[in-house]
Amino acid sequence: MTPRWIAHLDMDAFYASVELLRYPQLKGLPVVIGGRREHQPQPGPDGQLQFARLKDYTGRGVITTATYAARAFGVRSGLGLMKAAQLSPDCILLPVDFEAYRAASRRFKAAVREIAPVIEDRGIDEIYIDLTELAAQREGVAHDPLGGLKQLAQDIKNNVRGATQLTCSIGLAPNKLLAKIASELDKPDGLTLIRPEDLTVRIWPLSVRAINGVGPKAAERLESLGIHTIGALAACDPAWLIQRFGKAYGAWLHESAHGRDDRPVITHSESVSISHETTFERDLHAVRDKAELGRILTSLCEALAQDLAKKKLAARTIGIKLRFEGFKTVTRDQTLDAPVFEARAIRHAAGLCLKRVDLSLRLRLMGVRASGLQATPLQSVRSPLVKPRPRISIADLFDP
Structure with missing residues (x-):
């Protein structure tokens, strides 16, 4: 039976990365996206662009995304801008430009489809890709039987970079659940492969929050029960989980902790x-x-x-x-x-x-x-x- 391989591709700090193409002088600096139109950079007396700073912001806006340099200060998407200003007052603030982000999104998805057409669109900056058939056509070598699969993923990354000048991170795994987790492990510009035998070493030590579908409230409840890692969750008796989290969610927690997920890559869905x-x-x-x-x-x-x-x-x-x-x-x-x-x-x-x-x-x-x-x-x-x-x-x- 042909092994199933699913990729999760996630663009790195997508909105911020698009802005850095426009303002390359900000590369390596802490930058957040989430300001208003009046926060557009303005020419200074010397002709150089002057950028707004978080310390000058007033209002109740929230951060859409942040560069990795900003994240080092604890600044992250969803955080209030005024609260972020307390963490990094000199952080540069840029307004959102959704037209530019949507255009870049279309380019990166078109670049992926040139190589791998079986795609599930999950939003402006992430997709799932079914690589099962393409991987079967790529040969590995004796010391690396999955070398063909990894080269396929690297080809996709190179095509995305060529089309957009942006980097992405790809997680490779036998299913969508593990691929999603894998894409976060080596950001930015990561390429991470998770095999079933890697579960105990690479996945189980992670926080339960690493599972897509375990939100803050569920994680808080699990932690109150002494369950902090995916491995600890996997060790729980499924009946015990069902008793505390309900039949459907409790059973799903057990399956997810063991890396089991049979959801297909859905290439088309109607807008609800x-x-x-x-x-x-x-x-x-x-x-x-x-x-x-x-x-x-x-x-x-x-x-x-x-x-x-x-x-x-x-x-x-x-x-x-x-x-x-x-x-x-x-x-x-x-x-x-x-x-x-x-x-x-x-x-x-x-x-x-x-x-x-x-x-x-x-x-x-x-x-x-x-x-x-x-x-x-x-x-x-x-x-x-x-x-x-x-x-x-x-x-x-x-x-x-």
């Missing part, structure tokens, strides 16, 4: 929903900040319409997400009589959703979501004028 949201720099009030909130809602709807157009999709359901002061989150959906894909129609449906929410509290986040997706109809279909529920008059501030 598409959404855009933004967190405000300050809490906004529906009365005092009516104009600003209206502009934000319109911008989110326009971005959503652009995504639908790119994917040639229309939506039967439009929803909103609002997070208020105190972190109370509310969602509302509006299912329409006909699918929509134009910004104006999406904006109208989002406005109808807003009319069903009490907007007396200040807002800190707003989002718009499209679901019930289907192929775009030949002609533009506008949202039907559904009669809103006559509840909160303050919602009339957001005219649909």
